[in-house]
Amino acid sequence: MSKIIDGKKIAQNIRMELKDEIKNLKKDGRVPGLTVVMVGNNPASETYVSMKEKAAEEIGINSRLIKKDEDISEKELLDLIDELNNDPAVDGILVQLPLPEHIDEKKVIESIVPDKDVDGFHPINTGRLFSGQEDSLRYEACTPLGIIRMLEREGIEIDGKNATIVGRSNIVGKPIAHLLLERHATVTICHSHTKDLKAETKRADIVVAAVGRAEMITGDMIKEGAVVIDVGINRIDGELLGDVEFESAKEVASRITPVPGGVGPMTIAMLMENTVKARKYHGV
Ligand SMILES: NC(=O)c1ccc[n+]([C@@H]2O[C@H](COP(=O)([O-])OP(=O)(O)OC[C@H]3O[C@@H](n4cnc5c(N)ncnc54)[C@H](OP(=O)(O)O)[C@@H]3O)[C@@H](O)[C@H]2O)c1
Numbered sequence: 001m002s003k004i005i006d007g008k009k010i011a012q013n014i015r016m017e018l019k020d021e022i023k024n025l026k027k028d029g030r031v032p033g034l035t036v037v038m039v040g041n042n043p044a045s046e047t048y049v050s051m052k053e054k055a056a057e058e059i060g061i062n063s064r065l066i067k068k069d070e071d072i073s074e075k076e077l078l079d080l081i082d083e084l085n086n087d088p089a090v091d092g093i094l095v096q097l098p099l100p101e102h103i104d105e106k107k108v109i110e111s112i113v114p115d116k117d118v119d120g121f122h123p124i125n126t127g128r129l130f131s132g133q134e135d136s137l138r139y140e141a142c143t144p145l146g147i148i149r150m151l152e153r154e155g156i157e158i159d160g161k162n163a164t165i166v167g168r169s170n171i172v173g174k175p176i177a178h179l180l181l182e183r184h185a186t187v188t189i190c191h192s193h194t195k196d197l198k199a200e201t202k203r204a205d206i207v208v209a210a211v212g213r214a215e216m217i218t219g220d221m222i223k224e225g226a227v228v229i230d231v232g233i234n235r236i237d238g239e240l241l242g243d244v245e246f247e248s249a250k251e252v253a254s255r256i257t258p259v260p261g262g263v264g265p266m267t268i269a270m271l272m273e274n275t276v277k278a279r280k281y282h283g284v
Pocket of ligand 1: 166169191193264
């Protein structure tokens with residue numbers, strides 16, 4: 001078993017499984033539909049959106065990109081979402097963030113009907129996660145869900161383990177904390193006010209780094225044999241670096257994700273998984 005967790009390969013396997021599932025859904029009458037709404041032309045967003053589109057097309061999802069100019073009004077955007085909410089061919093709606101400053105992101109996210117919120121950011125979906133409602137339809141945010149799938153597929157035990165998460169954002173830190181808690185880990189969440197970060201990471205069996213600071217988690221902060229999941233994407237002098245100093249951390253970790261090729265591809269695969277889930281929920 002490799003020490004390096006190959007997120008690219010795991011994500012590809014998942015996408016191929018979804019492709020088979022979509023073939024069956026097609027026989028049933030309809031393939032899943034995903035609509036991505038992008039406002040403006042932020043280069044990073046353009047890259048993410050084209051990766052999402054490519055992945056969707058490859059597995060047979062009917063994906064559509066709606067591009068709007070930077071100066072679209074909030075009302076126009078909300079009207080568009082309303083249209084998509086009512087379109088039976090659309091199973092999943094994703095509004096690529098960030099939005100221009102004159103548009104209230106929170107309002108836009110809340111305008112998506114929760115059963116089409118394949119990004120898992122709507123408060124109904126986060127609320128269902130945070131209150132442990134597994135029985136109702138619930139979409140989990142793609143990056144944290146991708147981390148869980150990765151741990152599952154690698155056979156890494158979560159139950160009873162100490163997990164330390166560095167970062168408490170709504171899109172990564174908080175939801176991964178809840179997903180790990182639901183699987184019976186003992187969870188510690190660290191942030192910029194944490195007094196002794198090293199003490200917190202050093203006692204963890206699973207460390208999740210989601211900070212956005214290149215290589216801040218170093219090998220001496222990791223317990224021998226721990227599993228290290230690096231969510232960070234930092235572009236430094238044209239190079240892509242994680243939040244973990246890979247070279248020193250890999251000496252002590254039992255398993256570690258690389259950047260790139262770790263969590264990133266899993267995030268996109270989970271968007272596909274959520275879209276298939278949405279199609280199954282909506283029916284033909
Ligand atoms: N691979 C993927 O698909 C994917 C997806 C999403 C994000 N990312 C990447 O993951 C990273 C984090 O993203 P995010 O959206 O969660 O970031 P974010 O919203 O900026 O949150 C960063 C978190 O790190 C904490 N923090 C900052 N400095 C710290 C320090 N010195 N010690 C401890 N905690 C500290 C902050 O604490 P406070 O709350 O106290 O400010 C905050 O909670 C970024 O590099 C982002 O690009 C990758």
